[in-house]
Amino acid sequence: MFKWKTDEFSWVDFTIDVLRVLIVLAVVVGAWNTLSSGRISLAQWVNLFAAGLSQGSIYALIALGYTLVYGILLMINFAHGEVFMAGAFTTVFFAEALNRTGFLNEQPLLAILLMIVFAGLVSMTVAILLERIAYRPLRGSPRLVPLITAIGASFFLQYTFRGLYGSGFKAYPGVKALQGAFSIGGINIPVAQVFVFCSALILMLCLYWLVERSRIGKAMRAVSENKEVARLMGIDIDWVIMFTFGVGGFLAGSAGVINGLFRPQGVNFYMGFIPGIKAFTAAVLGGIGNIPGAMLGGLFLGVIEAIGPNLVLAGLGIPGANQLKDVIAFTMLVLVLIFRPQGILGERLSEQKA
Amino acid sequence: MALLEVNGIHTYYGNIHALKGVSFEVDTGEIIALIGSNGAGKTTTLRTISGLMTPREGSVNYDGEVISNTRADMLVSKGISMVPEGRGVFAKLTVEENLDMGAYIRRDGAIKEDLKGAFSLFPRLQERRKQVAGTLSGGEQQMLAIARALMSKPRLLLLDEPSMGLAPVLVDGVFETVQRIANEGVTILLVEQNAHMALQIADRGYVLQSGEVAISDTAANLQKNETVKKTYLGID
Numbered sequence: 349m350f351k352w353k354t355d356e357f358s359w360v361d362f363t364i365d366v367l368r369v370l371i372v373l374a375v376v377v378g379a380w381n382t383l384s385s386g387r388i389s390l391a392q393w394v395n396l397f398a399a400g401l402s403q404g405s406i407y408a409l410i411a412l413g414y415t416l417v418y419g420i421l422l423m424i425n426f427a428h429g430e431v432f433m434a435g436a437f438t439t440v441f442f443a444e445a446l447n448r449t450g451f452l453n454e455q456p457l458l459a460i461l462l463m464i465v466f467a468g469l470v471s472m473t474v475a476i477l478l479e480r481i482a483y484r485p486l487r488g489s490p491r492l493v494p495l496i497t498a499i500g501a502s503f504f505l506q507y508t509f510r511g512l513y514g515s516g517f518k519a520y521p522g523v524k525a526l527q528g529a530f531s532i533g534g535i536n537i538p539v540a541q542v543f544v545f546c547s548a549l550i551l552m553l554c555l556y557w558l559v560e561r562s563r564i565g566k567a568m569r570a571v572s573e574n575k576e577v578a579r580l581m582g583i584d585i586d587w588v589i590m591f592t593f594g595v596g597g598f599l600a601g602s603a604g605v606i607n608g609l610f611r612p613q614g615v616n617f618y619m620g621f622i623p624g625i626k627a628f629t630a631a632v633l634g635g636i637g638n639i640p641g642a643m644l645g646g647l648f649l650g651v652i653e654a655i656g657p658n659l660v661l662a663g664l665g666i667p668g669a670n671q672l673k674d675v676i677a678f679t680m681l682v683l684v685l686i687f688r689p690q691g692i693l694g695e696r697l698s699e700q701k702a
Numbered sequence: 703m704a705l706l707e708v709n710g711i712h713t714y715y716g717n718i719h720a721l722k723g724v725s726f727e728v729d730t731g732e733i734i735a736l737i738g739s740n741g742a743g744k745t746t747t748l749r750t751i752s753g754l755m756t757p758r759e760g761s762v763n764y765d766g767e768v769i770s771n772t773r774a775d776m777l778v779s780k781g782i783s784m785v786p787e788g789r790g791v792f793a794k795l796t797v798e799e800n801l802d803m804g805a806y807i808r809r810d811g812a813i814k815e816d817l818k819g820a821f822s823l824f825p826r827l828q829e830r831r832k833q834v835a836g837t838l839s840g841g842e843q844q845m846l847a848i849a850r851a852l853m854s855k856p857r858l859l860l861l862d863e864p865s866m867g868l869a870p871v872l873v874d875g876v877f878e879t880v881q882r883i884a885n886e887g888v889t890i891l892l893v894e895q896n897a898h899m900a901l902q903i904a905d906r907g908y909v910l911q912s913g914e915v916a917i918s919d920t921a922a923n924l925q926k927n928e929t930v931k932k933t934y935l936g937i938d
Contacts, residue, residue, distance in 0.1 A: 563806070570792050570803050576754060577790035582778030582807035582854060 378663035402541040404650020405548030409603035410627030413596030415642040426498035429624015430505035435471030435601025447521035456525035471601025479593040510617035517614035629681040635694020711760035722913040735900040738910035744893040783856035789847040793836030804853030820849040841872040897934035
């Protein structure tokens with residue numbers, strides 16, 4: 349750990365080591381203060397943890413889109429947050445229609461399933477068009493080029509949807525079946541949180557099956573490993589890449605609906621930005637390009653965000669700690685990039701992939 | 703009519719003129735060896751035939767059809783299969799998944815049977831079917847690459863340096879396998895630096911030199927040819 353003992357003294361290593369010590373110190377002191385003060389009961393911790401898991405499962409679903417595309421093209425699709433927004437925003441109108449007819453509360457499960465599929469298809473379409481129009485012509489160009497294009501595409505999508513649906517917030521209608529809470533041993537877990545976690549889990553299992561077992565999933569892995577040899581197998585790599593964008597889009601769109609039903613503050617054209625960056629953080633945290641990594645990274649980030657401010661920041665006497673969860677999330681991004689750039693499950697990046 | 707006709711192809715890497723009008727023919731059922739030293743254009747020739755590269759001039763005809771502008775993935779379903787240089791197995795996929803990828807274009811029910819066929823040709827692969835290909839030895843990876851190329855049921859098999867990087871004891875086995883595949887009726891175009899072995903199993907051979915065909919003859923005559931002996935067989 350302390351490199352200067354063996355190697356020549358380096359200020360960079362020294363600073364990083366000091367940083368390490370300071371972080372560990374801050375976490376230990378903060379946690380000690382909070383826990384010894386007993387301000388937060390066990391039940392409240394469990395609640396925070398559950399809220400973190402459900403938020404995290406939304407991050408995980410979006411993060412999978414980043415990681416799938418990175419795995420196959422070594423490219424960060426920074427417009428992925430907007431793909432998420434496209435599905436979530438469009439489906440609000442569908443959800444309102446379902447609510448007006450009363451179907452949403454008569455058959456909540458079926459209605460939600462319909463909404464998830466609808467949003468998934470909308471986002472899938474946006475993602476596929478994005479790949480076809482903005483990224484495919486740039487394939488083979490230096491890696492900075494599609495990255496900049498992605499940022500441009502992100503603005504384009506934001507303001508297109510603002511033009512389509514207006515700039516105001518729209519809220520998803522409340523679903524009666526998702527209100528209330530399960531009570532287990534005196535701890536109340538909101539039904540909505542359980543719903544979010546379970547639906548995300550089902551979607552992730554479907555993805556896992558797709559990638560590991562299906563013919564197209566094997567082709568996706570083959571293309572991500574070696575495009576030229578994949579072509580020699582008769583695999584149409586353009587189609588596989590489009591499919592990958594489509595799958596990532598579908599997951600993001602469904603995450604949009606799940607998120608909309610779970611959080612009351614509504615959706616607008618700008619809603620994709622923060623979750624997009626958070627999900628990117630989650631993907632990096634888990635090891636970008638690694639599918640279980642994105643799932644784990646998302647859940648981990650959600651939990652850290654929920655627990656971190658109360659445990660560490662409040663313990664250090666920072667006021668309004670609960671509003672600082674973004675600080676925790678992005679501090680995590682910086683720390684991962686400094687100390688473990690390959691992420692939790694990632695392999696060390698080779699020169700070619702870095 | 704020849705199964706494969708290469709007519710004066712010129713292929714470039716950027717501005718580098720790699721093939722300068724290469725022409726040759728492969729008839730159905732033949733084993734053809736392309737020999738030559740490093741940089742002579744052997745691999746480029748195979749890459750041009752398989753559709754990974756497009757010639758700037760000249761054409762490749764396969765089964766009476768011009769294929770020089772057809773994408774590599776479309777050629778597989780026409781019956782052309784290639785074992786790339788350096789084997790190119792998918793290291794993170796299992797042996798079985800690699801073989802499945804070989805049969806990617808097929809939708810018929812006989813894939814399972816052909817998988818068994820591949821395993822009887824290479825029993826070592828059966829033992830390791832659930833193992834990821836990256837953990838196989840070089841020889842096993844070469845077996846896998848050949849077995850995978852056969853899974854698409856090709857009429858024409860392109861082999862790029864199958865003996866490269868293998869221990870001498872394994873080299874004989876590879877050439878025996880190639881001979882066996884040919885006996886099953888698959889036409890073979892073999893690129894080799896190991897001219898000695900290649901000419902022993904080949905019917906005819908072409909010697910490439912600086913992107914051009916320098917000598918073409920039957921394999922038996924090439925083995926006796928003074929230039930070939932000196933330059934490629936290491937016999938004075």
